[in-house]
Structure formats: structure tokens, C-alpha cells
Amino acid sequence: MQVLEATVGGTRHYLLDLAYNLPAAQFDQHLVVSTLRDPGFAEDIQQLTAAGLQVSEVPMRRSISPASDWGAYRKLRRIIAAWRPHVVHSHSSKAGFLARIAARGLPCASLYSPHCFAFQMGVERAQRLLYTHLERFAGRYTDALVLACESQRQVALKQHIVPADKTAIVPTGIRPSDYQSQADREQLREKLGVSGCGAVLGTVAALRRQKGLRCLLEAMARLDPATDAVLLLAGTGDQEAALVAQAQKLGLQDRVRFLGHRDDIPELLRAVDLFLLPSLWEGLPYGLLEAMAAGVPVVTTNIAGNADLIDGRTTGWLVPPADAEALARVIGEVLADTAEAQKRASAARRLVESNYTLEKMIAGYVNVYAEAGGKYRE
Numbered sequence: 001m002q003v004l005e006a007t008v009g010g011t012r013h014y015l016l017d018l019a020y021n022l023p024a025a026q027f028d029q030h031l032v033v034s035t036l037r038d039p040g041f042a043e044d045i046q047q048l049t050a051a052g053l054q055v056s057e058v059p060m061r062r063s064i065s066p067a068s069d070w071g072a073y074r075k076l077r078r079i080i081a082a083w084r085p086h087v088v089h090s091h092s093s094k095a096g097f098l099a100r101i102a103a104r105g106l107p108c109a110s111l112y113s114p115h116c117f118a119f120q121m122g123v124e125r126a127q128r129l130l131y132t133h134l135e136r137f138a139g140r141y142t143d144a145l146v147l148a149c150e151s152q153r154q155v156a157l158k159q160h161i162v163p164a165d166k167t168a169i170v171p172t173g174i175r176p177s178d179y180q181s182q183a184d185r186e187q188l189r190e191k192l193g194v195s196g197c198g199a200v201l202g203t204v205a206a207l208r209r210q211k212g213l214r215c216l217l218e219a220m221a222r223l224d225p226a227t228d229a230v231l232l233l234a235g236t237g238d239q240e241a242a243l244v245a246q247a248q249k250l251g252l253q254d255r256v257r258f259l260g261h262r263d264d265i266p267e268l269l270r271a272v273d274l275f276l277l278p279s280l281w282e283g284l285p286y287g288l289l290e291a292m293a294a295g296v297p298v299v300t301t302n303i304a305g306n307a308d309l310i311d312g313r314t315t316g317w318l319v320p321p322a323d324a325e326a327l328a329r330v331i332g333e334v335l336a337d338t339a340e341a342q343k344r345a346s347a348a349r350r351l352v353e354s355n356y357t358l359e360k361m362i363a364g365y366v367n368v369y370a371e372a373g374g375k376y377r378e
Helices: 009-020 040-051 066-083 093-102 123-137 150-158 186-190 213-222 240-249 265-271 286-293 324-336 338-355 360-376
Strands: 002-004 030-031 052-056 086-093 110-114 144-147 168-169 199-204 227-235 256-262 274-277 298-302 318-320
Touching: 002 009, 002 093, 002 240, 002 265, 009 030, 009 086, 009 360, 030 040, 030 066, 040 186, 066 093, 086 093, 093 110, 093 123, 093 199, 110 360, 144 213, 144 360, 199 213, 199 286, 213 227, 213 240, 213 324, 227 265, 227 318, 240 256, 240 265, 265 286, 274 324, 274 360, 286 298, 286 338, 298 324, 298 338, 318 324, 324 338
Parallel strands: 002 030, 002 086, 030 052, 086 110, 110 144, 144 168, 199 227, 199 274, 227 256, 274 298, 298 318
Antiparallel strands: none
């Protein structure tokens, strides 16, 4: 049983990858999801059901809401007790807490993937302490904490969420070939309206505070005008209007293109010279994996998750988070040394193709689920 409240962004991607790719001959799956954050996920539910997967909806709110949370807990408890899964795998903080408490005492293994702990998400000290306490409390009822990378494991151990022997790492994976477009680069740039620009920079990310895009716009304003750089921002989010206003205030309206939601990410990556992801916090971001697979040079922030993929020496460049001056300086250095940029981009592409494939991710979960749920099989 997969349980997820955050049916948006990377966690949505992750859930669907598991749902559609775990071998049906070995696993029956029941997805328990909420559509409160994105009513559009109802379309995914229809497709999942058509594919033969069982799906239940339980309204779960992102914020702490005692009455709503109590109702969601009771519904989850009833569903788990009735369906009798061997493994309950909950994802992200809200579903992770509710599902682990709901599964207490029932004959199943309880697994949890935070993707990124809530206490890492730039919250105030009081909230950070509360979220850490809640994670430690729920950790008592966790058979395995399944993490996407070593840095997230170290975060969990430092905060004493679970003992080391209750952790497992299953790296997030993609199909690298899906992002290796062979389309004509110049034609793509013409369609995007950036043909003839000196450098085309790109970001694919939700337009939210997490992604550090205000810092990116400040860095764009600091670039040497001689670079003749244009920035393509693909994505939507609650900061879109504020970012558009900031770009205008900085005089960047002709150098920053807000592309909105895009379904042609491989072609967009093919068109850019440099991929930028100045996140403030992450799990193991799909955006980086996709850019690396596409063979695009990468500059990102030196935070947990990002630094598991980009080492700052051979696979790309790292900068401190929220440091516009450093980001602008490194962008300039990368654009000035195209040979080094391509060398690191090639190394990053090889890393994804060898270590971060969807095939390896699914194989990892086959082993984790089999081991965790084995003792509960009839």
C-alpha cells in the first residue's frame, strides 16, 4: 500500500513510477492518496484505475489540522485493516506520520520515505523543533526509513529519527534516454525566441520559495552584459507573479522568459547551454537528474540531495544557497570555459546512466519490499 498526501511535483512523479513499474506478478498495489493539494490528480486516479490498480481517496491536509488529521487517521486505519497489506509505504511528512500511526499493531511492515524532511524546509525554529519531534515519535513505528541518497540518511541519523539499522537507500531513478533529445538545437532556439543569444540558461522547477529563484534573478542582474545571456524558466507556482515583478524591477524583462508549464522538457534541455537549480532544500531532485541525463552542464546549490549528484569538481558546479554573487560568478566561469563545461556534463550523464536509472530504483524496491513484508505473507 502506497500512501501519499503530496500528489504534486516530484513526489507525484515518484508515486506514479512505483505504481506503474513494480512487477505486477510480484506485487498487488493499493494507492491511498489525497487530491486536496491538486484536484487535477483525479485524472491520474482514473488512469491508475484503468491500469488495474486499486486507489482510495483520503482527504489529507498539508498543514497540521487536528480535526482533519484525526479523520484521515481513522480512514487510513480502516483501509489498512481491511486490505491487510504486507507493506505500507508512506511518502512525505503528512502521509508519513498518519500512515505509520495508523498501521501500529497491524500485521504489516511500515516503511517511510520523507523525500525531504519537513524540518529541512526553511521553517522557523519552533516549527523545526516540532517537526523533528514528530519525526522521532513516528520513527518508533517505522520498520524501515527508505531514503533516496546518503546525505538524507545522514540527516536522519544526525536527528535520531531511527537507528542506522532501520535505514535503507534506494536512489531515485529516471529513464535517461527519455531526456536525450536529438532535435535540431537551432530550430528549438528559434521556436523559443532565443536564437542568436550569446548564452541560453535554463531552469525547470516549481516557482516556489524552495527553488531559490529570487536569488537566481539577482544573479542574472549581476552577470556581465557581454555574456548576452537569456534565462528560460519553465514551471508554475505560487511565486510566479512575484518573480515576474522582480524581473521587471531588475530590468530583466527582456532577458528572462517565463515559459509556464511545459511538456517538452527534453527539447527544452536540448536548447540550453547551462542548467541552474539554486534550491534552498531538496530531496534528490528530478530536475537535476533530467538535466544530467540530457548532457547539460549544471550549476546547483551545495545542499543535501543536490550534492549527492553534483560534486562540484567532476560532474558540475556547486554554490552556497541564497548567494547571488557566488552564483553569478560561477555562471560566468562556466560560460567562459566550454571545454570544462562539456567535460563535466559528460561525466554527469555517465553517472545517471550507471547509478540513477528507473530500472535500478525498481529493483531496489523489489528487494526492500520483499525483505520488509516477507514475514507478513501468509
